[in-house]
Amino acid sequence: MAATARVIDQSSLKKRPSGMSRFWLRFRRSRAGMIALSFIVLEAAVALFAPWVAPFDPYRGDFAATWQTPNSLHWLGTDDLGRDVLSRLIYGARVSISVGVLSQLAIAAIGLPVGALAGLRGGWLDYVVMRVIDVLSSLPALLFYILLMVALGAGFGNLIVAMAATGWIGMARLVRGQVLTLKETDYVRAARAMGGGTRHIIATHLVRNAMTPVIVAVALGIPGAMFAEAGLSFLGLGIPSPQASWGQMIGLYQSYIRTAWHLTVFPSTVLAATMLAWFILGDRVRDALDTSAPGGRA
Amino acid sequence: MPDALLRTVELTKSFTARRASLAGKKVKNLAVDRVSLTVGEGETLGLVGESGCGKSTLALTIMRLHEPTAGRIIFAGRDINGLGEAALKPVRRQMQMVFQDPLASLDPRLTVEQIICEPLDSPGAGARPVRRAPVARLLERVGLAASDMGRYPNEFSGGQQQRIGIARALALRPRLLICDEPVSALDVSVQAQILNLLRDLQDEFGLAYLFISHNIAVTAHMSRRIGVMYLGRVVEEGPAREIITAPRHPYTRALLAAVPEPDPSRREVGPVAEGDAAGVAGRPTGCAFRARCPAAAERCAAEEPRLRPVAEGRVAACHFA
Amino acid sequence: MARYLLSRIVGLLGVLLVVSFITFGLMHAVPGGPFDSRALERQQMIPEQIKRQLNLKYGLDEPVWRQYLLFMRNAVRLDFGYSLAFPSRTVVQIFKEQWPYSVQLGLLTLAFSVVVGIGLGIASAVRPDSWVDHFGTGVSVFCLVMPSFVFAILLQFFFSAQLGWLPTGGWDGPRHWIMPVLANSLAPILVLQRYTRSSMRDAMRAGYVRTARAKGLSRGRIMFVHVFKNALTPLLTVGGPLAAGLVVGSFFVESIFRIPGIGFYFVSAIGQRDYPMIMATTVVWTAIISGAYLATDLLYALADPRVTLVKEK
Numbered sequence: 007m008a009a010t011a012r013v014i015d016q017s018s019l020k021k022r023p024s025g026m027s028r029f030w031l032r033f034r035r036s037r038a039g040m041i042a043l044s045f046i047v048l049e050a051a052v053a054l055f056a057p058w059v060a061p062f063d064p065y066r067g068d069f070a071a072t073w074q075t076p077n078s079l080h081w082l083g084t085d086d087l088g089r090d091v092l093s094r095l096i097y098g099a100r101v102s103i104s105v106g107v108l109s110q111l112a113i114a115a116i117g118l119p120v121g122a123l124a125g126l127r128g129g130w131l132d133y134v135v136m137r138v139i140d141v142l143s144s145l146p147a148l149l150f151y152i153l154l155m156v157a158l159g160a161g162f163g164n165l166i167v168a169m170a171a172t173g174w175i176g177m178a179r180l181v182r183g184q185v186l187t188l189k190e191t192d193y194v195r196a197a198r199a200m201g202g203g204t205r206h207i208i209a210t211h212l213v214r215n216a217m218t219p220v221i222v223a224v225a226l227g228i229p230g231a232m233f234a235e236a237g238l239s240f241l242g243l244g245i246p247s248p249q250a251s252w253g254q255m256i257g258l259y260q261s262y263i264r265t266a267w268h269l270t271v272f273p274s275t276v277l278a279a280t281m282l283a284w285f286i287l288g289d290r291v292r293d294a295l296d297t298s299a300p301g302g303r304a
Numbered sequence: 305m306p307d308a309l310l311r312t313v314e315l316t317k318s319f320t321a322r323r324a325s326l327a328g329k330k331v332k333n334l335a336v337d338r339v340s341l342t343v344g345e346g347e348t349l350g351l352v353g354e355s356g357c358g359k360s361t362l363a364l365t366i367m368r369l370h371e372p373t374a375g376r377i378i379f380a381g382r383d384i385n386g387l388g389e390a391a392l393k394p395v396r397r398q399m400q401m402v403f404q405d406p407l408a409s410l411d412p413r414l415t416v417e418q419i420i421c422e423p424l425d426s427p428g429a430g431a432r433p434v435r436r437a438p439v440a441r442l443l444e445r446v447g448l449a450a451s452d453m454g455r456y457p458n459e460f461s462g463g464q465q466q467r468i469g470i471a472r473a474l475a476l477r478p479r480l481l482i483c484d485e486p487v488s489a490l491d492v493s494v495q496a497q498i499l500n501l502l503r504d505l506q507d508e509f510g511l512a513y514l515f516i517s518h519n520i521a522v523t524a525h526m527s528r529r530i531g532v533m534y535l536g537r538v539v540e541e542g543p544a545r546e547i548i549t550a551p552r553h554p555y556t557r558a559l560l561a562a563v564p565e566p567d568p569s570r571r572e573v574g575p576v577a578e579g580d581a582a583g584v585a586g587r588p589t590g591c592a593f594r595a596r597c598p599a600a601a602e603r604c605a606a607e608e609p610r611l612r613p614v615a616e617g618r619v620a621a622c623h624f625a
Numbered sequence: 626m627a628r629y630l631l632s633r634i635v636g637l638l639g640v641l642l643v644v645s646f647i648t649f650g651l652m653h654a655v656p657g658g659p660f661d662s663r664a665l666e667r668q669q670m671i672p673e674q675i676k677r678q679l680n681l682k683y684g685l686d687e688p689v690w691r692q693y694l695l696f697m698r699n700a701v702r703l704d705f706g707y708s709l710a711f712p713s714r715t716v717v718q719i720f721k722e723q724w725p726y727s728v729q730l731g732l733l734t735l736a737f738s739v740v741v742g743i744g745l746g747i748a749s750a751v752r753p754d755s756w757v758d759h760f761g762t763g764v765s766v767f768c769l770v771m772p773s774f775v776f777a778i779l780l781q782f783f784f785s786a787q788l789g790w791l792p793t794g795g796w797d798g799p800r801h802w803i804m805p806v807l808a809n810s811l812a813p814i815l816v817l818q819r820y821t822r823s824s825m826r827d828a829m830r831a832g833y834v835r836t837a838r839a840k841g842l843s844r845g846r847i848m849f850v851h852v853f854k855n856a857l858t859p860l861l862t863v864g865g866p867l868a869a870g871l872v873v874g875s876f877f878v879e880s881i882f883r884i885p886g887i888g889f890y891f892v893s894a895i896g897q898r899d900y901p902m903i904m905a906t907t908v909v910w911t912a913i914i915s916g917a918y919l920a921t922d923l924l925y926a927l928a929d930p931r932v933t934l935v936k937e938k
Contacts (some may be wrong), residue, residue, distance in 0.1 A: 144911075145644055148876075149911070150647075153648060153652075154651065156651070157651035157654050191408060191409075192404075192405065192408045192409035195364070195401070195403070196401060196469075199369060200400065200422060200476060201396050201397050202422070214413040215413055236772060237774070237877070240774050241892055241895060242895065243895060253774075256775065256778055257774075260778060260881050267782050270778045271778065274775040277772060277775050278771055278775050278779075281772065
């Protein structure tokens with residue numbers, strides 16, 4: 007036994023990479039994943055620096071230049087008010103990404119504590135939370151969004167509120183499930199046997215082990231929220247004009263497909279490309295995070 | 305007999321399961337039914353029984369990881385049933401546990417050092433450099449290398465993982481170690497190494513063991529005394545040597561008959577328990593074992609056998625013992 | 626069995642009650658909405674006659690809980706009052722006249738996606754890692770990431786605006802059906818394809834299939850007798866709700882292709898804040914979809930002898 011232990015020592019002499027860099031090493035191997043990541047980073051950078059990147063003011067119309075098809079001045083043309091389509095797309099990216107990120111933060115801010123508390127405390131609290139979740143999830147999700155937005159009125163803030171109001175359910179379920187599973191593991195039992203209190207167990211075991219699925223859920227929730235934003239804006243319930251949003255542009259100009267195709271085809275393409283990039287990214291991140299089999303058991 | 309370190313008195317743990325629908329009746333499961341056991345200081349008590357008989361529940365109940373339904377748990381002369389979390393903490397640290405599945409009992413996201421230090425991570429345990437030396441000593445003591453400290457549990461073999469689990473349990477210098485099937489998840493070749501390690505450690509640290517296994521031969525090898533559990537109850541208890549040479553309860557006999565005998569000339573066809581255990585929920589009236597018992601008589605259906613002395617230092621719960 | 630059925634029906638009614646409550650609550654929370662009786666007084670746009678009708682219909686001068694009870698009583702009688710956007714028609718009339726379009730679109734979509742989805746799923750499962758399998762994966766990724774309204778716009782752009790092969794909208798014959806059905810079938814194809822593929826694979830790995838192979842049965846016989854029957858029965862569980870979801874109409878596809886179904890009317894109801902129409906549609910849709918789930922579970926139990934709905938003990 008001592009001999010085998012020594013043999014294994016040799017391999018452990020090499021400096022072991024930390025969890026994060028191990029993840030990066032695995033992720034980098036996927037070319038599609040890297041392309042998707044670059045696309046999203048580029049898009050985020052363009053959104054962030056929109057005032058410097060956009061060639062025109064996205065809100066200022068020019069009545070001398072309405073309904074222009076793509077040309078050397080307005081690369082992607084202009085809309086009915088003479089606003090530059092490219093600039094509106096760039097500002098639309100801002101809306102899209104910030105709705106995605108903010109809604110997920112709001113969802114995590116509600117779902118994380120609610121789910122953790124329900125799982126840890128159990129008893130009547132858990133019962134009440136679960137019944138509320140049952141009731142809310144009996145409503146078809148899209149209808150719930152629509153009703154909420156009709157009631158609240160279109161707008162950026164209300165969009166976040168509506169998404170948080172529906173999205174926390176999934177997060178709370180996920181966290182509760184994680185907590186319940188971890189509570190029954192032998193290593194948490196061992197920690198309790200060693201006198202570890204609730205706080206110690208949360209800090210040492212729950213956070214470390216439950217965080218990965220939560221982070222993945224948040225990351226994968228971002229494109230979902232962007233998707234929902236586009237859909238609601240398409241229906242006129244999301245981002246109201248004059249603010250720009252891809253879904254809203256598609257919805258507003260959908261009937262001009264023969265005369266002014268550029269008003270819908272460009273936002274459509276950007277939206278589809280973004281969704282694809284997020285999907286690939288999410289898929290490869292999940293693969294890279296799946297560390298269940300590094301080396302495995304001897 | 306040495307001083308009793310741990311004594312359970314009529315310890316009972318029942319689970320209530322609600323039926324599927326909201327209006328369903330509550331069903332009570334007696335997983336541990338009035339179990340009274342004694343573990344002496346520095347001594348090993350073995351506990352045998354097939355899976356589902358309540359051994360593990362008993363272990364978790366003694367650790368107060370399950371709340372006991374009734375009965376007393378007397379550790380070092382003090383009833384710890386009913387102690388609050390804070391009062392329980394120092395007591396718990398004197399009894400530690402080794403689990404069946406070594407990998408599942410180690411947090412996959414902690415390094416070996418963090419795992420072993422975890423119990424030490426309480427206020428006043430000292431800064432990291434001070435702790436490193438004892439961790440290294442512990443690792444070497446259980447047959448690992450000090451350089452394994454920075455590695456993660458899934459990089460080790462099953463046997464090595466169990467060594468880590470043992471090192472963690474020892475970090476607090478407990479007086480009692482509850483080993484719940486410590487070797488049954490391991491390869492046969494590794495089992496003996498772990499068992500020998502446990503025996504060596506017992507001598508060195510003066511540990512008392514509650515050694516739980518489904519394998520009566522392994523348990524007898526490890527223990528001075530053995531208790532046999534069936535459907536939540538102790539059905540026979542006594543000195544290990546006597547129990548394996550002259551079992552009194554038919555269930556113990558059946559367990560022994562199930563042990564492979566390497567020498568064919570010594571094999572004999574003994575009574576074998578047929579069928580499965582009835583499950584704790586559906587406990588029949590009379591003797592719980594009678595449906596599988598080769599010696600069952602009418603009396604066994606009518607009257608439940610009590611645990612009674614059958615010889616010097618031995619008890620059994622059978623009308624014919 | 627009867628007890629199970631009863632408890633499921635009670636559950637369904639509970640869901641409907643909750644949905645109606647949430648819908649009612651949200652629609653009444655809208656400030657200045659038509660259920661705000663004071664705002665109604667001041668409304669100049671709405672004809673006096675409709676105002677009176679509204680007051681009578683919804684009991685707007687009564688306390689809110691009475692209004693809710695009134696709404697529920699009317700809803701049970703399938704009376705949702707007049708549409709605000711089309712004041713000459715009741716909501717139920719609109720349903721009656723427009724729903725057939727949604728049903729047509731839904732059934733066409735269902736037929737198309739069953740053929741494509743299940744076909745691709747089976748092909749991928751039978752020949753894993755072949756070009757069909759990769760093609761199937763590509764199709765499902767496309768279905769997953771492409772929003773239906775974006776796909777609809779792109780289809781219109783290529784096939785109507787650029788190529789001029791197909792009409793941009795309307796519902797006057799097979800030529801009008803092609804693009805809406807394509808755009809509408811993204812989600813159902815995704816679901817059916819993935820589900821078929823994985824349940825086929827499970828069935829092909831099952832012990833009874835290996836046994837059949839060992840016995841030397843022909844490949845075709847194994848596929849038809851053992852694999853299909855066992856793999857496709859679970860499809861019922863997704864198929865029922867899927868069909869229900871399709872038959873109730875589509876917001877996006879109907880409004881882009883101007884198909885006068887319920888989805889189209891619902892979207893314009895949203896735009897014009899036609900609350901009676903919104904509330905009625907929500908409640909009716911939820912009823913149909915939850916009813917489909919229930920019906921599916923029952924059907925499934927009939928189709929698969931192993932499923933018992935009542936849990937033993």
